[in-house]
Amino acid sequence: xxxxxxxxxxxxxxxxxxxxxxxxxxxxxxxxxxxxxxxxxxxxxxxxxxxxxxxxxxxxxxxxxxxxxxxxxxxxxxxxxxxxxxxxxxxxxxxxxxxxxxxxxxxxxxxxxxxxxxxxxxxxxxxxxxxxxxxxxxxxxxxxxxxxxxxxxxxxxxxxxxxxxxxxxxxxxxxxxxxxxxxxxxxxxxxxxxxxxxxxxxxxxxxxxxxxxxxxxxxxxxxxxxxxxxxxxxxxxxxxxxxxxxxxxxxxxxxxxxxxxxxxxxxxxx
Amino acid sequence: xxxxxxxxxxxxxxxxxxxxxxxxxxxxxxxxxxxxxxxxxxxxxxxxxxxxxxxxxxxxxxxxxxxxxxxxxxxxxxxxxxxxxxxxxxxxxxxxxxxxxxxxxxxxxxxxxxxxxxxxxxxxxxxxxxxxxxxxxxxxxxxxxxxxxxxxxxxxxxxxxxxxxxxxxxxxxxxxxxxxxxxxxxxxxxxxxxxxxxxxxxxxxxxxxxxxxxxxxxxxxxxxxxxxxxxxxxxxxxxxxxxxxxxxxxxxxxxxxxxxxxxxxxxxxxxxxxxxxx
Numbered sequence: 047x048x049x050x051x052x053x054x055x056x057x058x059x060x061x062x063x064x065x066x067x068x069x070x071x072x073x074x075x076x077x078x079x080x081x082x083x084x085x086x087x088x089x090x091x092x093x094x095x096x097x098x099x100x101x102x103x104x105x106x107x108x109x110x111x112x113x114x115x116x117x118x119x120x121x122x123x124x125x126x127x128x129x130x131x132x133x134x135x136x137x138x139x140x141x142x143x144x145x146x147x148x149x150x151x152x153x154x155x156x157x158x159x160x161x162x163x164x165x166x167x168x169x170x171x172x173x174x175x176x177x178x179x180x181x182x183x184x185x186x187x188x189x190x191x192x193x194x195x196x197x198x199x200x201x202x203x204x205x206x207x208x209x210x211x212x213x214x215x216x217x218x219x220x221x222x223x224x225x226x227x228x229x230x231x232x233x234x235x236x237x238x239x240x241x242x243x244x245x246x247x248x249x250x251x252x253x254x255x256x257x258x259x260x261x262x263x264x265x266x267x268x269x270x271x272x273x274x275x276x277x278x279x280x281x282x283x284x285x286x287x288x289x290x291x292x293x294x295x296x297x298x299x300x301x302x303x304x305x306x307x308x309x310x311x312x313x314x315x316x
Numbered sequence: 317x318x319x320x321x322x323x324x325x326x327x328x329x330x331x332x333x334x335x336x337x338x339x340x341x342x343x344x345x346x347x348x349x350x351x352x353x354x355x356x357x358x359x360x361x362x363x364x365x366x367x368x369x370x371x372x373x374x375x376x377x378x379x380x381x382x383x384x385x386x387x388x389x390x391x392x393x394x395x396x397x398x399x400x401x402x403x404x405x406x407x408x409x410x411x412x413x414x415x416x417x418x419x420x421x422x423x424x425x426x427x428x429x430x431x432x433x434x435x436x437x438x439x440x441x442x443x444x445x446x447x448x449x450x451x452x453x454x455x456x457x458x459x460x461x462x463x464x465x466x467x468x469x470x471x472x473x474x475x476x477x478x479x480x481x482x483x484x485x486x487x488x489x490x491x492x493x494x495x496x497x498x499x500x501x502x503x504x505x506x507x508x509x510x511x512x513x514x515x516x517x518x519x520x521x522x523x524x525x526x527x528x529x530x531x532x533x534x535x536x537x538x539x540x541x542x543x544x545x546x547x548x549x550x551x552x553x554x555x556x557x558x559x560x561x562x563x564x565x566x567x568x569x570x571x572x573x574x575x576x577x578x579x580x581x582x583x584x585x586x587x588x589x590x591x592x593x594x
Contacts, residue, residue: 117520231579233511233525241395245525245562247511247579253520284523299527301509301579 055081057088061095064208067194073151074194078201086129089206090269096209097132105134108278110262111189113210114202115252115282125202128252130262131210133278139190139216145290145311150192150213153290155308156283157234157298159248159255160187160217161224163277167259169267174256177263178224180273181256186218186234186303188296189280191287215280220304227302229255234284237297244285255281334359335366339373342486345472346374351429352472356479367484374487375410386556387411388544389467390536391488392480393529393560401480406530408540409488411556417494422589425570428470428491433568433586434561435514435576437507437526437533438465438495441555445537447545455537458551461499462507464584466576467558468492469565493558496584505580508532512562512578522563533559 053059060077067074078084084092101107114120115128139146145153164182192213195204205211229248236244252258258281263273273279290296294310338355345352355370356362375385392398393406417423442460470491473482483489507526514522530536536559541551551557568574571590577583 228579230513231511231577233509233523233579235509235525235527242527242531243395245523245528247513247523247525249513249520250523299509301506301511301525 053080055084057091057095060084060092060207061099064092064194065096065099071149071151071192072194073196076195076200076204077207078204084201084203084207086203086206089203092207093131093209094269097134100134100136105136107132108135108138109133109280110266110273110277111210111212111215111280112252112258112262112282113205115258116250119283123202127265128258128261128282129202129206129210130265131206131212133212133215133280137212137214139214141216141219141306143216144309145190146214147292147311150190151194152198153190153192153213154287155290155296156189156191156287157236157246157285157300158187158189158280158283159229159232159251159303160185160281161255161259161279163273163275163279165275166272167263168272169264172260172263174254174260177260178256181224181259183221184224184227184229184303185221186298186300186306187280188216188298188306188308189283190214190216190290190308216306216308217278218298218300218304218306220300220302222302224256231301232303233301235299236285236288237299238288239295243288246284248284250284251282258282331366335369335373338370338485339377342370342472343374343377345429349426349429351474354473354477354479354482355485356481359481362481364481364484367481370485371409371487375412378412378414383412383414385410386413386416387558388540388551388555389488389490389558390540390560391469391483393536396564401483403480406536406539406560407480407484407488408543409490411490411493411558415490415492417492417586419494419496419584420587422587423468423492423494425589425591428468429472430476431468431470431491431568431588432565433514433516433574434467434469434565435512435522435524435563435578436465436467436529436558436561437510437578437581438463438493439533439537439557439559440499441551441553441557443553445541445551447542450538450541450545452534452538455534455541456502459502459537460553461501462505462581463499464496464576464578464582465558466494466574466584466586467561468494468568468586493556494584494586495556496582498582500581507534510579510581512576514563514566515575516566516568516572521566524562526562528562529560536560
């Protein structure tokens with residue numbers, strides 16, 4: 047029994063703690079176990095409070111990411127809808143960068159289809175068709191997710207508060223217009239050290255990545271937010287996330303969106 | 317049946333006896349529909365070529381009864397499946413005429429014991445392919461066209477409790493195949509990066525891409541040609557080769573309707589008859 051306190055958690059203290067854990071970086075136990083009041087709504091409030099702090103220290107809000115977009119994943123974690131989180135400019139990695147292991151606790155990679163918006167998208171009532179019309183272009187992406195909760199053991203509310211396990215992301219070299227692609231069948235092969243470990247198509251993402259985008263617009267509207275022109279939207283992992291071992295070579299090959307390779311980074315200091 | 321089956325040698329008579337015994341047992345399961353315990357329970361560490369000879373005996377029995385070999389299937393072609401089986405290679409089985417079903421035509425439900433479905437791109441050969449030494453280039457030349465395909469895999473082993481020996485002996489867990497009807501030429505499709513979706517009764521149950529099959533489905537064709545070549549088998553013009561599944565196999569039941577869409581290749585639908593239609 048060595049917890050310094052059973053802290054009186056608040057939205058603010060959750061945001062402070064999780065941002066500090068991300069900066070350290072370090073992992074901790076689930077906060078929901080200590081604070082039953084941490085539900086999904088509170089989790090989003092903490093996520094927004096952490097974003098406010100990021101912006102206050104100079105980061106720029108550049109988009110959103112979706113998580114838990116596949117039916118299989120939703121069943122696995124016991125939810126029936128995806129979740130959203132914020133992307134800032136500090137989370138974007140340049141092409142060819144190594145995974146910044148010193149800034150990550152337990153990184154995993156997942157290939158995604160990403161949208162860059164040409165128009166504002168304001169819910170409620172956004173359909174997939176309308177959402178796709180707001181997309182300026184489509185790119186492939188690898189998201190490097192991370193969790194500030196040990197072993198990725200968390201409740202949905204914990205994860206939401208932790209900006210849905212955000213870390214970094216890198217986008218691919220090929221830019222396509224949405225009307226040129228059948229995104230339900232746009233495929234990705236995920237390789238680790240040259241071996242195909244998984245494959246999937248855009249249909250695995252909430253039925254279609256545009257459905258995920260519409261969901262994001264509509265669910266953010268509940269919090270008075272809109273998706274802005276120029277924003278990047280990471281629509282959610284096409285495959286399961288794979289752990290990124292030091293020195294690993296992760297590659298995502300898309301049908302029409304090119305290939306992205308990611309160097310797993312140096313072995314963390316032992 | 318105790319120690320005489322261990323290892324790769326033993327008297328020919330003994331080995332043939334074992335082959336016949338297990339081939340008969342599997343043929344019996346095909347007749348009475350009652351799955352058997354894993355053969356590997358009784359044949360610890362038996363060599364894989366024994367399993368292939370058990371498979372071959374069943375194929376010979378089907379041929380003697382009038383069935384005709386129409387091609388081959390490659391199984392265990394994904395890394396995940398190989399790891400699950402503790403092997404580093406695919407396996408193969410035979411496709412006979414009676415395994416081919418027509419699209420949209422209900423497949424009698426009683427035909428299968430514990431069926432699962434897999435989306436694949438079927439190769440149809442226009443020229444013979446004889447290993448060993450077949451290259452990707454030669455394999456590509458031999459393919460006349462590809463078709464979208466749904467393979468029904470099934471196991472004559474209780475609850476799919478199979479090891480590599482069991483599935484090889486059991487004709488690589490073959491069941492049936494439904495081919496789409498629009499041929500596509502190989503140069504017109506990037507099989508490695510072609511995406512596919514699998515819907516069962518309208519629900520999306522899996523997605524994948526051709527590269528999930530040994531890095532590229534064509535690799536499976538090369539492997540097959542080079543594996544059966546030394547056994548004196550040539551892959552024949554007109555034969556169908558199923559290279560392996562692009563997704564996990566998904567269990568199906570009577571009454572199910574299954575569709576796969578494969579980018580650049582097309583779609584194909586398999587219908588399993590309801591029980592009362594069987």
